[in-house]
Amino acid sequence: MQYQDIRDILTEFFNAKLSQIELRFQEHGSLPENEKEIYQSSQELANAALLNSDYSLIGNDDEIQGFINALALPIVPESHHYETVRTEYLKAYREYCKEVLQRDTDLEHFQLSGSDKTTKQERAGNKRHDRKLSECIDEYAQEKRRFNNWDQVTEKSKLAELALMQEFLGSDASLHVSVDMANEIMRMLSRIPKRARSNPAYKKLSLQELMTLPDKDQMQPETVNKYLRTYAAFYDWAVNKKRYTDENNFSYLPVKLKTNKSEARDAFTREQVKRILDEATENKRGLITKPHQKWGTIIAMYTGARLNEIAQLELDDINQADGIWCFEFTTAEDETDMKKLKNANSKRKVPIHSHLMDLGFLAYVEDCRKTQCPRLFPDLSYSPKNGYGRNLGRWFNESFLVKMGIKTPKLSFHSFRHTVTTELYRADVTPSIASSITGHQLQGVQQQVYLKGFNMEQLQGAIEKLDYAVK
Numbered sequence: 001m002q003y004q005d006i007r008d009i010l011t012e013f014f015n016a017k018l019s020q021i022e023l024r025f026q027e028h029g030s031l032p033e034n035e036k037e038i039y040q041s042s043q044e045l046a047n048a049a050l051l052n053s054d055y056s057l058i059g060n061d062d063e064i065q066g067f068i069n070a071l072a073l074p075i076v077p078e079s080h081h082y083e084t085v086r087t088e089y090l091k092a093y094r095e096y097c098k099e100v101l102q103r104d105t106d107l108e109h110f111q112l113s114g115s116d117k118t119t120k121q122e123r124a125g126n127k128r129h130d131r132k133l134s135e136c137i138d139e140y141a142q143e144k145r146r147f148n149n150w151d152q153v154t155e156k157s158k159l160a161e162l163a164l165m166q167e168f169l170g171s172d173a174s175l176h177v178s179v180d181m182a183n184e185i186m187r188m189l190s191r192i193p194k195r196a197r198s199n200p201a202y203k204k205l206s207l208q209e210l211m212t213l214p215d216k217d218q219m220q221p222e223t224v225n226k227y228l229r230t231y232a233a234f235y236d237w238a239v240n241k242k243r244y245t246d247e248n249n250f251s252y253l254p255v256k257l258k259t260n261k262s263e264a265r266d267a268f269t270r271e272q273v274k275r276i277l278d279e280a281t282e283n284k285r286g287l288i289t290k291p292h293q294k295w296g297t298i299i300a301m302y303t304g305a306r307l308n309e310i311a312q313l314e315l316d317d318i319n320q321a322d323g324i325w326c327f328e329f330t331t332a333e334d335e336t337d338m339k340k341l342k343n344a345n346s347k348r349k350v351p352i353h354s355h356l357m358d359l360g361f362l363a364y365v366e367d368c369r370k371t372q373c374p375r376l377f378p379d380l381s382y383s384p385k386n387g388y389g390r391n392l393g394r395w396f397n398e399s400f401l402v403k404m405g406i407k408t409p410k411l412s413f414h415s416f417r418h419t420v421t422t423e424l425y426r427a428d429v430t431p432s433i434a435s436s437i438t439g440h441q442l443q444g445v446q447q448q449v450y451l452k453g454f455n456m457e458q459l460q461g462a463i464e465k466l467d468y469a470v471k
Helices: 003-028 033-052 061-070 080-106 115-129 133-146 152-169 179-191 207-211 221-241 270-282 291-303 307-311 354-358 361-370 390-403 415-426 431-438 444-450 456-463
Strands: 318-321 324-329 348-351
Touching: 003 080, 003 221, 033 080, 061 080, 133 152, 133 221, 152 179, 152 207, 152 221, 179 207, 179 221, 179 415, 221 415, 270 291, 291 307, 291 354, 291 361, 291 390, 291 415, 307 390, 324 456, 348 431, 348 456, 354 361, 415 431, 431 456
Parallel strands: none
Antiparallel strands: 318 324, 324 348
C-alpha cells in the first residue's frame, strides 16, 4: 500500500463523515455550543499531537486499530504503514474538525448575491436529470481506471459489489438511494449466501430466491461491511465530487465485531442460542443448579453484557428509567465495593427484554430483595483477578457448553457479546445504538460527538429486536 493510497482512504472516510454532518446541519441548523467546544478542542488537540508526535493526546492505538480493522486494511501494528496511518489520520481529523466548524460558521450568515440560489437550482437540476445508476457506475469505474486508483483484483471486486447493488435495484434504477432503500440493501446482503454470484449453484437464482434459501452459509457481517464501504465510497464520489445527487445514505462506519486477537471469539448460531435458552428455562437435562446459572446466561443473550458486568449486578442496579425496567451497569460508589467496569463506555443502562420479564426475572429480583442481601447473585464470590464472574464463567465454558455438545475453542460466555452485536446488526440497528447497548469501547473525541446518549425508548426498541424465542 502506497502513501497516496492511505491518504485517499482517509479522505474518503472523512468525506463520508462530512456528508453525515451536512445532513445534520440541514435538519437542525447550527451546532449547540457544547458541540462546538468539542470540535474546537479536538482540532487544537490534534494539532498539538502532530507537533509533539504524541497520538495519546487525542486517543490511543485502539482507535487507529479499529479504523484499520473496519476498513480491512492490510496494515499491522509497529509497521511503517501503521505509523503513516497514525500521522495521516491525525491530519485528516484536524481538517475534518476545521471544516465542520467552518460550515457551522457559514450558517451565521446569508449570501444574498444569488450564489446560494444558484446552488439550489443546480441541485434541483441534478434531481430532475435523474441520472441512472448504471451510467454513474460506468463513469466511476472509468475515472478509477484513468487515474490508476484500482489494480485488476480491486477493480474486479468493486465492480462485482456494485453490480450486486445494481441487480437488487434493477437495471433502470436511478442513482438516488433513500435511507430506507439503503437499509433494504444491507438487509439483502445479510441474508444472501456467500459467493452468491460466483458459485455456479446460485447463478440461476434471483436475489429474492437466494434470501429465502434454507440452511445457507450466509455472508458474514465483515463481508457485508466491505460491500457497504464500497457503496459509501461510490456515493461519496457522486455527492461530493460530481454533485449528481445530494445524499450518501451508506456513509457510516459499520460496527466493529472483533477488536483484537484475545477477543477472537465466534458468535453462537441462532440454533445454538435456542438450545441454550431452552435448557436455561426448562432445565430438561438438570444442568442448571443455581439461580446465577439460569439468569446470568439469559441476561447475557439479551444484553451482550460482559461476564463480570452481569456477575457483579446489585439489586439496586435493576431499576426503572423513563418508566422502562433496565439493567444499570455501574462502577463502585465507595472503596469497599468491588464493582468495576472495563471502560467509560461500559457505564450504561440497558432495557430489560420482554422475554426476561415473561420468564419471571422481576419476581426473582423481588425474592432476592426479601433476603436483604444487596447482590443479585450472592453465591458468586469475588476474585481479585476475575471479579465476580469466575465461577459463572467456568461453569458455562467448562461444563454447560461441553455437556450441551456446543463447546468449541472459539465459543465461550463472551460469545454472547458477538451474538448480540451480530443479531442487532442483522436487525438493522444502527452501530451507535448497538454500541450503546453492549458498551463497546469507542475511542477519541470524534466518537463522543456522534454517540450522544439515546433515550430508553430507542434502546428498548433495539433490544426487542433480539428474537430467540423457542418455538
